[in-house]
Amino acid sequence: MxxxxxxxxxxxxxxxxxxxxxxxxxxxxxxxxxxxxxxxxxxxxxxxxxxxxxxxxxxxxxxxxxxxxxxxxxxxxxxxxxxxxxxxxxxxxxxxxQNFRPEPIRGHHRIVPAQKTVEITLECGLSFSGHVLNVSASGIGLLIDRAVGIGETIRVGSRAARVVRHFEHGIGAAFLEPLEPSAVHAAMTL
Known part of the structure; x- marks a missing residue:
């Protein structure tokens, strides 16, 4: 290629x-x-x-x-x-x-944290594990095995986020309160 x-x-x-x-x-x-x-x-x-x-x-x-x-x-x-x-x-x-639109220019650097398994909690209280693809100060990419609607508020570890996109077997979510860029590093926990 x-x-x-x-x-x-x-x-x-x-x-x-x-x-x-x-x-x-x-x-x-x-x-x-x-x-x-x-x-x-x-x-x-x-x-x-x-x-x-x-x-x-x-x-x-x-x-x-x-x-x-x-x-x-x-x-x-x-x-x-x-x-x-x-x-x-x-x-x-x-x-x-996967029905992607052109990827927007990102304002924050994305990383893959060492801790890739995270607990996700839906608005209804249901919790399950997800796999972190990447995280930035403004959001997170997750592989999950549950259907979650765009616009739904979820909790990723201790952080509240809103689902903004779907892709095969996963979602992209924007944190309701962005992280400080210095808090985004390989050893971070959510």
Whole structure:
């Protein structure tokens, strides 16, 4: 998926990545462009590193990290033109199915905290666990297995938030009272 610049297709899919020199680690796709697949993870990675990534709805891919910037890293898929064209079609189809609008410019830096499991409480009092994809001073991305309506107020750990978007198996929620940017770090707890 390398080559000339083109459109960016936002698609959020969980992934498990590994290689013989490192333990398995979780990542989540962020978008796909002609430059490659951008993922996010709390793992410390290096450009040039080869990985095997199993991405939900896509399958297992052999990739090489081409760029690393903070929690984000871009991978190029190893394979012939037919393989790359087929993957591009799969990603575009999944991006459309997730019904994303163009991603707005974000005012706050997002991180993946070390503590990824969080308790979520609905307005009705029902509580269940969720998986934190990322968090910023203004909001949070969560993988959950329950239906929660857009506009619904929820409690994420000790923080009140309003659901602002849906994606496959998850939600985006904006904190009712934003965090101080200095409170957003890998060791944070919600």
């Amino acid at each position: 390398t080559g000339q610049a083109g459109p960016r297709h936002v698609v959020v899919l969980p992934a498990l990545c590994w290689n013989p020199r490192r333990q398995d680690f979780y990542a989540v796709t962020a978008d796909v462009t002609a430059e490659g697949i951008r993922l996010r993870s709390s793992a410390r990675l290096a450009a040039g590193e080869d990985l095997t990534c199993s991405i939900r709805h896509i399958g297992q891919l052999e990739v090489r990290i081409t760029q690393v910037a903070g929690q984000d890293f871009v991978v190029g898929v190893r394979g012939g033109r037919a393989t790359l064209n087929g993957l591009a079609r799969q990603f575009v189809t999944l991006a459309r199915a």
